[in-house]
Amino acid sequence: xxxxxRPHIASAVMVIAAATSSAGAADGTPYKHLGxxxxxxxxxxxxxxxxxxxxxxxxxxxIWYSQDRHAQAFRTLAQQPLSRTIxxxxxxxxxxxxxxxxxxxxxxxxxxxxxAKFRLNDGVGCEACHGGAERxxxxxxxxxxxxxxxxxxxxxxxxxxxxxxxxxxxxHLGTPDKFATHALIAAGHPxxxxxxxxxxxxxxxxxxxxxxxxxxxxxxxETALWFAGQIEGAQRYLALAQSxxxxxxxxxxEFAFYDCFACHHATDKIRWTPERAxxxxxxxxxxxxxxxxxxxxxATAALGDAxxxxxxxxxxxxxxxxxxxxxxxxxxxxxxxxxxxxxxxxLGARQFxxxxxxxxxxxxxxxxxxxxxxxxxxxxxxxxxAESLSYPLQDRDAHRADLDALYNALSTPPSFDPGQFARAxxxxxxxx
Numbered sequence: 001x002x003x004x005x006r007p008h009i010a011s012a013v014m015v016i017a018a019a020t021s022s023a024g025a026a027d028g029t030p031y032k033h034l035g036x037x038x039x040x041x042x043x044x045x046x047x048x049x050x051x052x053x054x055x056x057x058x059x060x061x062x063i064w065y066s067q068d069r070h071a072q073a074f075r076t077l078a079q080q081p082l083s084r085t086i087x088x089x090x091x092x093x094x095x096x097x098x099x100x101x102x103x104x105x106x107x108x109x110x111x112x113x114x115x116a117k118f119r120l121n122d123g124v125g126c127e128a129c130h131g132g133a134e135r136x137x138x139x140x141x142x143x144x145x146x147x148x149x150x151x152x153x154x155x156x157x158x159x160x161x162x163x164x165x166x167x168x169x170x171x172h173l174g175t176p177d178k179f180a181t182h183a184l185i186a187a188g189h190p191x192x193x194x195x196x197x198x199x200x201x202x203x204x205x206x207x208x209x210x211x212x213x214x215x216x217x218x219x220x221x222e223t224a225l226w227f228a229g230q231i232e233g234a235q236r237y238l239a240l241a242q243s244x245x246x247x248x249x250x251x252x253x254e255f256a257f258y259d260c261f262a263c264h265h266a267t268d269k270i271r272w273t274p275e276r277a278x279x280x281x282x283x284x285x286x287x288x289x290x291x292x293x294x295x296x297x298x299a300t301a302a303l304g305d306a307x308x309x310x311x312x313x314x315x316x317x318x319x320x321x322x323x324x325x326x327x328x329x330x331x332x333x334x335x336x337x338x339x340x341x342x343x344x345x346x347l348g349a350r351q352f353x354x355x356x357x358x359x360x361x362x363x364x365x366x367x368x369x370x371x372x373x374x375x376x377x378x379x380x381x382x383x384x385x386a387e388s389l390s391y392p393l394q395d396r397d398a399h400r401a402d403l404d405a406l407y408n409a410l411s412t413p414p415s416f417d418p419g420q421f422a423r424a425x426x427x428x429x430x431x432x
Contacts, residue, residue: 032115032133033118033133034118034133034134035117035119036119037117040061045058045126048062055213056207057207059206060206060207064126068206070203071122073106074121077096102120106121106122107122130158131156132154133154136155146216161228161229161348161349162345162349164200165233166232168194169194169236173240174236176243179240180192181256182254184256191260195229196232196233197225197229198384200225221350221351222391224349224352225348227299228347230299230385234341235341237289241257246327246330264414265414265416266414270283276374277320278316278317278321281324286324287320288320288323290316291377292381293312293319293337294312294316294367296341297316297367298364298366300344301363302359303356303360315337319337354393358389358393361393362429364389366425368382369426369429370422371418371422376418379406379409379416383407383410386406386428387403399428399431402428406421409424
């Protein structure tokens with residue numbers, strides 16, 4: 001069972017940039033979004049306490065409203081001084097009415113797809129993730145309803161790790177139509193980062209993986225959930241790098257694609273090393289983000305796939321060099337890696353043994369300890385992965401001090417020291 005854990009490094013981002021999507025039916029049909037009020041009555045998902053005589057708890061609305069940061073997303077725009085400050089710097093009159101903000105802080109579907117009870121100020125509500133309820137709102141409540149029937153009626157398949165990752169990444173990384181640009185970040189918006197397993201656990205979950213859940217949807221594999229997030233994170237980044245976002249018709253590329261902390265650090269705190277930068281990348285060079293590729297390299301190596309690990313190592317370095325060359329070179333490199341990753345998409349859907357999960361966790365920490373995974377963005381994913389994989393291994397409490405050591409080395413990005421993180425990882429590696 002996935003359970004909530006400590007607030008993590010990205011908790012602030014969950015408030016400022018809560019995930020939403022244009023989740024529609026399985027066939028892509030844009031069914032109407034009827035609004036949170038359609039799900040919130042005491043006869044539906046608004047009960048005060050979890051019900052034990054039904055196959056779902058029926059208190060999902062109350063968990064979402066009182067605990068889930070997605071419910072706060074619109075309020076962040078309307079009430080937080082930071083939102084108004086960011087909007088002012090970008091020349092936006094009101095963040096609560098600006099499309100660039102609403103696209104990720106609300107279920108901002110077109111007007112013609114909004115039902116009578118739909119309210120934009122509900123934030124990232126039920127249908128932002130579960131798809132427009134125009135058809136499935138009736139069928140899913142029937143005693144004879146099946147998960148397959150719900151999906152056929154337009155419900156989005158959040159039980160699929162890959163589909164869930166794609167949905168979350170539509171805001172937590174972006175699309176060609178909604179993206180946290182360098183200008184937005186420079187105006188004060190937090191840097192986006194994402195790890196599927198960690199973010200799933202910290203929503204918090206409003207479902208319980210019990211025998212009934214398994215009977216309806218199958219038993220989820222938590223390592224596969226983590227793997228799917230890494231694969232889809234890499235795929236989304238590569239797709240965006242090939243889009244018009246990267247070269248938006250001006251002299252400079254979109255800097256949000258590059259590693260923020262390759263440049264944003266004190267000049268007396270040198271962070272460049274040849275191990276992390278890769279061959280042909282001198283100090284002071286803008287470096288594309290490649291954290292997902294590094295993590296996947298470590299994971300495939302742990303699974304004994306030396307060819308895959310070698311390919312990802314080479315591909316990550318080539319992508320970095322292409323990012324210094326020109327748009328054509330970058331597109332070609334990103335496309336090649338994307339095609340290769342598609343051939344490995346099954347890693348986000350298979351079952352993993354305990355031994356495999358433990359080997360992947362050790363490999364992540366080993367990469368950090370040997371200075372291959374101690375750039376800030378990679379180190380961040382190392383920590384997420386080490387903690388997330390501790391859940392299926394059921395030894396998080398036993399390794400609490402080790403996870404705390406990794407977390408503490410990351411908690412303040414401006415003072416982050418790659419060497420210190422590598423040393424912390426080396427000590428942790430001995431105990432994993």
